[in-house]
Amino acid sequence: MSRSGRDGRGPAVGSPAPRRSSRLACALFGGLLLAFAGKGPAESGPQAPHPVPRPFGVSPSVTTRSGVVVSATAEASRAGAELLDAGGNAVDAAVATALALAVTYPQAGNLAGGGFLVARSRDGSLFALDFRETAPAAAGRTTFAAPGADSLTGGLAVAVPATVRGLEEAHRRLGRLPWARCAAPAIRLARDGFVVPGGLAQEIVAERKRLLRFPGSRRLFFPGGKPLAAGERLVQPDLARTLEAVARKGSDALHRGPIAQAIVDDVRRTGGILTLLDLASYRPLWRAPAEATFRGLDVVTMPLPSSGGFLVTSILAQLAVAGGAGEPDLDTPEGVHLFVEAARRAYADRNEWLGDPDCVAVPLARLLAPARLAALGASIDRARATPSASLPSVEARAEREETTHLVVATPDGEAVSLTTTLNGVFGNASVVPGAGFLLNDEMDDFATRPGVPNLFGLVQGEANAVRPGARPLSSMTPALVLDRRGKLRLVVGSPGGSTIPTTVLQVILRAAAFDQPLPDAVAAARFHHQHLPDQVSVERGAVPPAFEAALRALGHAVQERESIGRVHAIEVLPDGRLVGAADPRGYGAPAAARAASAPRSAP
Ligand code: GLY
Numbered sequence: 001m002s003r004s005g006r007d008g009r010g011p012a013v014g015s016p017a018p019r020r021s022s023r024l025a026c027a028l029f030g031g032l033l034l035a036f037a038g039k040g041p042a043e044s045g046p047q048a049p050h051p052v053p054r055p056f057g058v059s060p061s062v063t064t065r066s067g068v069v070v071s072a073t074a075e076a077s078r079a080g081a082e083l084l085d086a087g088g089n090a091v092d093a094a095v096a097t098a099l100a101l102a103v104t105y106p107q108a109g110n111l112a113g114g115g116f117l118v119a120r121s122r123d124g125s126l127f128a129l130d131f132r133e134t135a136p137a138a139a140g141r142t143t144f145a146a147p148g149a150d151s152l153t154g155g156l157a158v159a160v161p162a163t164v165r166g167l168e169e170a171h172r173r174l175g176r177l178p179w180a181r182c183a184a185p186a187i188r189l190a191r192d193g194f195v196v197p198g199g200l201a202q203e204i205v206a207e208r209k210r211l212l213r214f215p216g217s218r219r220l221f222f223p224g225g226k227p228l229a230a231g232e233r234l235v236q237p238d239l240a241r242t243l244e245a246v247a248r249k250g251s252d253a254l255h256r257g258p259i260a261q262a263i264v265d266d267v268r269r270t271g272g273i274l275t276l277l278d279l280a281s282y283r284p285l286w287r288a289p290a291e292a293t294f295r296g297l298d299v300v301t302m303p304l305p306s307s308g309g310f311l312v313t314s315i316l317a318q319l320a321v322a323g324g325a326g327e328p329d330l331d332t333p334e335g336v337h338l339f340v341e342a343a344r345r346a347y348a349d350r351n352e353w354l355g356d357p358d359c360v361a362v363p364l365a366r367l368l369a370p371a372r373l374a375a376l377g378a379s380i381d382r383a384r385a386t387p388s389a390s391l392p393s394v395e396a397r398a399e400r401e402e403t404t405h406l407v408v409a410t411p412d413g414e415a416v417s418l419t420t421t422l423n424g425v426f427g428n429a430s431v432v433p434g435a436g437f438l439l440n441d442e443m444d445d446f447a448t449r450p451g452v453p454n455l456f457g458l459v460q461g462e463a464n465a466v467r468p469g470a471r472p473l474s475s476m477t478p479a480l481v482l483d484r485r486g487k488l489r490l491v492v493g494s495p496g497g498s499t500i501p502t503t504v505l506q507v508i509l510r511a512a513a514f515d516q517p518l519p520d521a522v523a524a525a526r527f528h529h530q531h532l533p534d535q536v537s538v539e540r541g542a543v544p545p546a547f548e549a550a551l552r553a554l555g556h557a558v559q560e561r562e563s564i565g566r567v568h569a570i571e572v573l574p575d576g577r578l579v580g581a582a583d584p585r586g587y588g589a590p591a592a593a594r595a596a597s598a599p600r601s602a603p
Pocket residue numbers: 399400403421422423424445473474475476497498
């Protein structure tokens with residue numbers, strides 16, 4: 001599909017030219033091309049399915065010859081499928097799904113957060129859009145210096161909202177149907193309501209203290225003074241009016257005029273520094289996608305200010321050196337050891353060096369030099385964990401995990417992988433009165449007090465300090481995987497804060513490199529290491545005690561946590577059918593466009 005020939009809408013001024021997937025190069029990473037040694041199972045034909053533990057049950061999945069959407073709610077996935085049915089393309093469907101998530105998944109779906117989108121068009125062109133929030137112009141090193149300055153709740157936590165600007169830009173460059181058509185399902189859902197699922201009701205109760213502090217949130221989530229209960233219908237007339245304005249005027253509805261004024265008033269009333277000029281000035285940026293190759297697969301993901309592309313590249317390069325054919329086998333303690341040792345080394349670099357590349361000098365060429373990554377991989381001891389203290393770095397701030405991911409793919413090879421966030425669950429907890437949506441707490445993704453030892457005496461990353469207009473470092477890792485001919489193989493992403501890159505990579509390794517059925521790969525037990533704290537995170541009850549004991553015997557501290565990530569993914573089967581799989585850790589669902597089979601559970 002030729003961009004310039006469609007509706008006279010050409011690429012944005014200053015946009016990188018779309019890259020054809022047949023050209024294996026990574027502009028951001030200085031042309032780094034990781035050639036991986038060894039013949040993996042992907043090169044020797046499909047494998048028998050692995051006996052993968054499924055600690056959270058089976059993944060709701062659908063197999064179809066038509067387009068498919070997977071997101072955190074069934075309503076939002078259906079909104080995307082509706083656009084495909086109406087003749088829209090993958091970007092139209094992604095915009096409709098993202099807007100519908102702002103209605104049906106207020107924990108993380110949003111109008112006033114930010115995100116990243118990686119897309120493939122029908123002709124194989126690849127795109128990466130950065131619609132990460134920015135620090136307000138008045139923000140700086142001292143913004144959070146005062147005791148009690150809160151980067152999680154209330155006005156000071158709010159970075160410049162970016163989501164609607166980002167969706168609008170993606171649609172302007174790549175969409176097919178009119179913008180207002182993409183907004184229609186979300187407007188309907190806000191106006192007519194949807195049935196509150198148990199997961200939302202539980203999170204409202206869990207966050208009641210924060211939400212009850214703000215009148216807009218009290219009104220929306222505690223009608224009559226009681227928390228919304230599962231099974232109630234949530235109707236959002238204020239949000240419907242806001243979405244109608246967005247449908248009519250585009251992102252200016254939020255970034256200029258009365259809704260912008262309502263945002264600024266709410267932020268200022270609750271202690272923040274955001275201005276009308278911050279809102280009016282926000283611009284999303286097209287970036288060159290980050291790429292790494294592994295066993296003939298091309299992993300296409302997000303460059304800085306996401307750390308996702310960096311971590312994926314570093315970990316895969318190390319595994320190529322440290323692992324043999326068929327490794328890492330994530331169903332064994334030895335395979336998990338190999339994986340987390342590579343992650344430990346990659347996160348040490350991330351925490352020390354990465355920040356907004358438009359504001360700080362990030363030595364990417366040095367950090368990702370093939371010889372350096374090979375040396376990192378060679379330093380992995382297969383029989384013993386390397387103490388993180390011997391790999392000096394700063395400790396990153398603990399990241400909030402409530403984000404959401406959606407994927408869309410069509411039979412003609414279009415794909416969108418989009419991760420969006422308010423940062424913490426329900427963002428800064430304040431619904432803008434009269435406008436009906438929550439604001440983000442993305443300022444917490446900066447190292448808010450760099451150079452100042454925290455409670456534990458740790459000094460955090462200078463590269464990710466608060467700077468006016470800077471984008472906070474992110475972990476969001478929307479990804480596409482292409483085969484050696486540039487054909488789409490996998491569309492994948494996850495929420496989960498700092499665990500996102502390792503989560504996404506484990507699903508890529510299982511489903512694309514080692515040919516496990518996608519629903520199994522999504523449901524399988526997951527592991528995480530981020531250098532500091534020096535521990536392997538393991539999902540509670542996910543693996544037998546002997547598995548954890550084996551990790552301890554290798555020298556790892558093991559920390560159990562409830563769950564890691566919530567992946568939504570689509571796989572393209574060799575016969576061209578698409579498999580959409582939602583994570584059983586959440587309550588997301590796939591939706592297929594017309595003429596598809598009904599959703600079913602994996603066997
Ligand atoms: N707010 C989560 C992230 O960007 O990684």
